[in-house]
Amino acid sequence: MNDREKTYWRRFAAEARHLGSPLYESLSLAADEDPALKALAARARPGQPHANLLFAAVHFLLLRGAAHPLGDFYASLGGTRGGDAFPAFRDFVLTHADAVASLVETRVTNTNEVARSSVLRAGFVALGQREPLPLQLIEIGPSAGLNMIWDRYGMRYRRDDAVAMGIAPDAPLVLDCELRGGIMPPLSPLPRIAGRVGLERDPVNLSDPDDRDWLRALVWPDQPHRLDRLDRAIAIYLRSPPEIRPGDALALLPDALAKMPPQDAVCVYHTIATYQFSAAMKQALTTILAEAGRPLWHLSFEFDGTDYALTLTRHHDGVAQPERLAVAQAHGGWIDWRA
Helix, strand or coil: CCHHHHHHHHHHHHHHHHCCCHHHHHHHHHHCCCHHHHHHHCCCCCCCCHHHHHHHHHHHHHHCCCCCHHHHHCHHHCCCCCCCCHHHHHHHHHHCHHHHHHHHHHCCCCCCCHHHHHHHHHHHHHHHHHCCCCEEEEEECCCCCCCCCHHHCEEEEEECCEEEEEECCCCCCEEEEEEECCCCCCCCCCCCEEEEEEEECCCCCCCCHHHHHHHHHCCCCCCHHHHHHHHHHHHHHHHCCCEEEECCHHHHHHHHHHCCCCCCEEEEEEECCHHHCCHHHHHHHHHHHHCCCCCEEEEEEEECCCCEEEEEEEEECCEEEEEEEEEECCCCCEEEECC
């Protein structure tokens, strides 16, 4: 067995445990010992995470109506069965091997976790405290764009089971976020948003049932509350979709920056996107921001090797000034403000 593969599947299992998915934790640990399943998952495009694609392919087929006892383990399908789901999972994959392989080979993990907007809100309010000009926002890798409309959602920030701050409690979707640590994050007032655009290699067309179902399949099936949240966010998004430009984000970014109105401030941002970047791509992003020819801001919510960190960097005259604002749960379930 390849030690690197074993480390990957066990790392995914640990992440699933941390994020509250015992189903995917157990399936990952079992798949780690199954060469046939790992070989099928390895047919993913370069740079795509194998576990996410294999699990999403199975979930997609079940959501589309594939009848199998595995569905009894999936709360997203109304299943309530506990215990070891792996024998049923393995049987489903082998029974539908061609369809699963086709999805793994052709799809990408364009997950859009809406709850990250409660982390983004704090970041953008902090940015507004530092920048008086209206903001032009550029999101790298927005997928379906649901976190481009972070300011359209209601939010409840809780501390010790009490609501510390409620925002738009009557909104069609209200996100819950736990406050940790001793510092209250800045949550209002909102900065002035002059415009927003996304740059996405594989944009999701939410008007297309196939694209929409794939996005839903990427939600972990033992977390049906996330599926409900996603469906509500899609309905809000479709009322007034922001612009998403298709293509390689790094190729599109210099032109997008050059065309931003000079009277506004610019912020490039992304959430859990650069883990799919190679080292060269990460360096290219840094270079583009440094050589933009204008002051700009960079807000990132990414894994920094230790935590999922919310970091705000000001780029001015070739100098980057990073500030670690917070650490948070990857799915936006809690935030610990540090700035």
